[in-house]
Amino acid sequence: MIFMVTIGLEVHVQLMTETKLFCSCSNKFTTIPNTHVCETCLGMPGSKPRLNKKAVEQAIKIGLALNCKINHEMFFSRKSYFYPDMSKNFQITQYEMPICFDGFLELNGRKIRIRRIQMEEDPARLIHEGAIEKAKNVLVDYNRSGTPLCEIVTEPDFTSPQEARLFLQELSLMLEYLGVYDPNTEGSIRVDANISLPKGKRVEVKNVSGFKEVERAFSYEIIRQSSLLKRGQKIVMETRGWNAESGTTISLRSKETEDDYGYIFETDLPTVEVSKKAMELKYGMPEFAKQKVERYEREFRIGREMALSIVSEPDIADAFETAVKEIDTHISATFFSKMLKKVLNYENLRLKQTGLETKWLITIMKKLENKEITDRAAELLLRDMVLKPQDPEILLKLRGLTRIDTEEALDPIVLNVLSKNSLAIIDYKHGKPESLEFLVGQVMRATQGRADPVITRKVIHKRLDE
């Protein structure tokens, strides 16, 4: 039995501003709890919010990138509910007049509709010591309180968890190109979803972080709901939480009726005109991944796969665009899309996090271009450099990774390898050509990849044919 599933998302994105949404506390992440706080984000009596203009600009940019209409004016509202992570027991958010509405994001030729984008403040972070069910105490860290959030609400346009995941990946990359969010900060993108099956009720799954987790959580929830239906049981309208450890969703509260948050206007903040700023920002939008891929194919004549790999991180695309000005297009495209990506993926890092300078990468590419180092040596250099950013020139000298490409230099190494591998020599003499490649590999190993493979083969041939 195949179920037609309907999924709608509410995506919360933490904006990358210098200061918080309603006060001048730093919005940078810190591990020391309750240090980026003031009377406003702590909700002290007498404090007042004041709106961060930069956050408004970032929200407008997101709206423009998602093809939204931008409201002429916007204002804030108070959403009231009691919870220990709330500094005021109401959240300043948007209700009647959000900043943007009616947009879409194209996903494999299909339009995912965006209902609205609203600005709001993030609550504090609750830390349960041990598991949430067992914890005796809960600690509150107000560093997160007042972090600017953009909530992107989609229409229920997704038909599978995979599609939702793909949407989030596309959205994340788009936001990164806009320079409004940092994908490396934990919890910088959090997802609530409404999932429903035909003849079922709408179930909300709250607070899932990470794209893989989204797919897992939604898949679990669909299986849970469909097996209930198969057994003839009813699905209740409820809110469920995702427990990543057990891989299950757990019921948080049933929703007999719609939540009533008693919205009123936030009259501490005046109405803000946004349309003028939107007109201004419209002309400064960056080139996004999709446009870049098309341009790379056209301008640099590189394959789609390679182009997609390069644009998968704005910093890589930037570095590539700088490099092609002085390096052969094919060499640099291969370098970024294959070699660098491989090393980064292995360490599970993004280029931005490594502190690698583009000029260092260009140095390596130049050496590859001039055949001073081998591909293998370049990769070894990169492996060291992503963990400890440093100038490859110095590293090369330290590690002695320059190419060995003269017969005189390779000859003693080849002799040494041959003396230890008599079996391979016999195989070779009995007409097994693959043993030659084995011997080349041994020379590579002995030289840590510095040996030029063509010259090495030539020297081995010479010696074996003697």
Place this chain on the structure above:
Amino acid sequence: MTKYTMSVKEFLEESRKGNINFLDFAAALLEETQKLNKKFQLLREICDIRDRLYLNPPLNGLPISVKDCICVKGVQSYAGSKILEGYIPTFDATCVDRLKDNGVTILGKTNQDEFGFGTFSTNSGFEVPKNPLDPLRSCGGSSGGAAGLVAALDYPHVALAQSTGGSISAPAAFCGVVGITPTYGLVSRYGLIDYANSLDKIGVIGKSVHDVALILSIISGKDEKDQTSIGEKKDYSKDLSSTKDLKGVKIAVPKEYFQNLEEEVEKEVWNAIKKMESNGATYEKVSLKNTKYGVAAYYIIATAEASTNLAKYCGMRYGMHGKLEGNFNEYFSTVRTSGLTEEAKRRIILGTFTRMAGYRDAYYLKAMKIRTLIIEEHKNIFKKFDVIASPSMPIQPPKFKEIKKLTPVENYQMDFLTIPANLAGMPHLSVPVAKKTPIGLHLTADHLSEDKLFKIGSVFEKVR
């Protein structure tokens, strides 16, 4: 009479000449304040004045009292509520900060109704202030302590007060002193413990129009910490004495404001209007048709906002704490049940109700529309007139035992004269019809026309 019995004007003159020994002055002031407080319960906190002297010009250490709901760094702020017991603000309200910069002595925090919820200062988590003109009667509220202290203290002194629906005019009238409630936004609300954000205004109570104009000049004007604040710096006290008569002043007298009044009040306020007329002003009877909706609209908006503002008091980060028992909902409820008075609870329930889904359109949003109509109605009047004149309060200060008999609705109805100007965010001045008389002449002007009120008010002070 003490050697420091003098007006603010005289004090500024004497202190500039160096004729005042501040340590002696402070000690005498402290003693006198404590003595009065024992008698009338006007202050919640009396500061150790010697730690809070700012003697620089232009105010040279002029004593200022601060309504309890306005934050002073390092001084307990209860806003009249037990639930804030232990809350010591880490920052100064902008108005306090500006006064300190201009050299004042912070005397203490004055008693009030809890969070401003009242007309008689009887809805307090603490002691109820008594009217210095007659201790069996109310000071008015919610800035009762502020007005009472101005009336009782024979020293040069001005009080910072605050109004949401009439909390400056009511006590100023009842205590026979002057109160200015400025245009909404003219004084930064930064540091004010909220009652209803779209209505709250910090203002001044003093012995004379000059005194309140002087202090308003210092505390008013745009402040980046409150994005609803407006206005330029302006010296309101400068040309006051040069205005001699009321020639050309056009006064509107709304007939709706002269209904259901105590006889004595009606008579005295008409006398006051006639005195203004004989000094050059002209008056005309007008109608403000939406007056009858004022009280209802006000109590819907004010309680809706208040119910969200009070949500933060839950015993978690500041103020009263309870025994940690049960889940967070149970704990919050325990603290709120014991920390808030009946009137606060009533307003939370009312306000929560009027903003609930299903009722929001019928109450909260409709009240907002009425508010717009009231603003328009006032704007129309000010196309033709300079000020609206009325009594400040429909009655003279009631006895405490009379107040006890009032139902909540009768109680709320007492604000019908002050509510329209507060809903419209328009400045209003209450001036006693005669010296130390607990009946106020209420003058309302258009937005940002405080100077007009002060000029008319100071002439009236001379001719009354």
